[in-house]
Amino acid sequence: MPTDDDAPIDYIARxxxxxxALGYGNPYSYARFDExxxxxxxxxxxxxxxxxxxxxxxxxxxxxDQGPGAASNAAAKFYAVxxxxxxxxxxxxxxxxxxxxxxxxxxxxxxxxxxxxxxxAAAGRIGRVAPRFHGVPTNRSQRHTLATDAPExxxxxxxxxxxxxxxxxxxxxxxxxxxxxxxxxxxxxxATVVMGAAKDIVERCGVPRFxxxxxxxxxxxxxxxxxAAQDATLGLALDLLETATGPRTTVRNPxxxxxxxxxxxxxxxxxxxxxxxLARLRADNDTxxxxxxxxxxxxx
Numbered sequence: 514m515p516t517d518d519d520a521p522i523d524y525i526a527r528x529x530x531x532x533x534a535l536g537y538g539n540p541y542s543y544a545r546f547d548e549x550x551x552x553x554x555x556x557x558x559x560x561x562x563x564x565x566x567x568x569x570x571x572x573x574x575x576x577x578d579q580g581p582g583a584a585s586n587a588a589a590k591f592y593a594v595x596x597x598x599x600x601x602x603x604x605x606x607x608x609x610x611x612x613x614x615x616x617x618x619x620x621x622x623x624x625x626x627x628x629x630x631x632x633x634a635a636a637g638r639i640g641r642v643a644p645r646f647h648g649v650p651t652n653r654s655q656r657h658t659l660a661t662d663a664p665e666x667x668x669x670x671x672x673x674x675x676x677x678x679x680x681x682x683x684x685x686x687x688x689x690x691x692x693x694x695x696x697x698x699x700x701x702x703x704a705t706v707v708m709g710a711a712k713d714i715v716e717r718c719g720v721p722r723f724x725x726x727x728x729x730x731x732x733x734x735x736x737x738x739x740x741a742a743q744d745a746t747l748g749l750a751l752d753l754l755e756t757a758t759g760p761r762t763t764v765r766n767p768x769x770x771x772x773x774x775x776x777x778x779x780x781x782x783x784x785x786x787x788x789x790x791l792a793r794l795r796a797d798n799d800t801x802x803x804x805x806x807x808x809x810x811x812x813x
Contacts, residue, residue, distance in 0.1 A: 521727055522777050524685045524711040531781040535795040544655050544689050549719040549760035550699040554677060556640075558755050561676035563634075564643035564703075566666065566694065568651050568687040569605035569625050571595070579608040581617040584797070587804035592812040594665045595648040599627060603646075610651050610684035612731030615779050616772055620737035624683055626708075629734070629747040638751060643673040649680075649694055651687045658690050663697035675703055677754050679747070682709035683731050692718030706750045708733045712763070719761060722753040726766040729776050736771050 529540040554561065572579055576588040589609040597603050605625045607617070612624075622628055627646060633639050647669050652658050670678060678698050682688040688711040695705040699721050706722040709715055710733050715723050726733050726746060735743030746766055753764055770776060778784075786794075 519727075521712040521725070522780065523713050524688075525713050525717070527781050528685055530783060534783050534786070534791055535798060536791070541653065543685075543714055544693060544718045546696065546719045549721060550696055551721045551757075551760040552699045552702050552704045554704045554754050555702070556676050558639055558677070558751060559637055560640040561754075562641050562643050562674050563630065563639045563751075564670050564673055564675035564678045565599070565625075565627055565630055565646040566649055566678055566680040566691065567605060567625050567646060568610060568649050568681070568683050568690060569607050569621070570609050570648065571597075572604040572606045579606040581619050582614050583608045584614075585609070585611065585801050587801045587808065590651070590805050590808050591648065592650050592652065592809045594650065594662055594669065596645040596669060597648070599631075599642045599644060599646050603627070605648075607683050607731050610687055612683050613729035613776070613780050614731075616729035616770075616776050617731045618737035622740070622743050623732045623734055623737050624681060626679075626681065626734040626743060626747050629740070629743050630679065632744060633747060633751060638748070640676075643670070643675050645669065645673055649687075649690055651684060651690055653686055655689070655693065658693045659697075662690070663694050666694050667697050667701045667703075670698060670703055671701065677704045677706075679750055680705060680707045681734050682707060682711065682715070683733070685711050685714055685730070688714040689718055691715075692720045695720045704754055706753045708746070708750050716761070716763065721760045721762065722750075722757045723763045724750040724753055724766060725763055726768060728768070728770045729772070730780065732770075736768070739771070742768060 586608040682691040735746040
């Protein structure tokens, strides 16, 4: 029999309740589109050049703690698209976004599956990995994502000769950003699949293909230190590129989270918080917002 633990987290309701309790009015309105573009894979997957998109940020030690369990580190945010060489290894972190730090490891393969994508190419599952991966800013401004980040990603993926894109989302707003980017790529003729954990946000936005993994935010590419499960998770995403026949195709990863039970209750849980706790959390969040705005101002 299904239990409450089998139901995905309603991240929209959870984030609205959290920020409402902290005293912020005007709940954030997540993106919603009625029409969804859809591009069939134009070549066999075994011949396709696949590009990887991430919302993770390059590790910069001078910016403070960016490891698992770190407090939200807005200094590590980025607000412009960046690219990296897929032939090299990269240390990308997710401390700058609102992932589930209580259930996050130091295994970056959970959110940046470049090694798994290389293994898929070596096994002949895909034709090749595109020469660059691309970093997508996590931007609450849907207008900016639509008008600036999405066109830039399309230009870079097109220049790389990408036939398909794998987009890995992390925080709640990351899922929205990746949904918007996937839509732009599909409209430009590049097939996409989003890998994520916030089902309600992705399906509200509307994407062509979505692999939903019911795991803590920050683990959409597979559980830590389990290459077999990470390969299987990527494999399901690649299957979707081949088998989806129309937009809004969601497949649920059968993988069960191997960590401690009760993780769904942990994320942004208001239970037991006192007014003093809420005031402290509000002050912490205001500080994060100020730091993020400074990073944004320096970028633009």
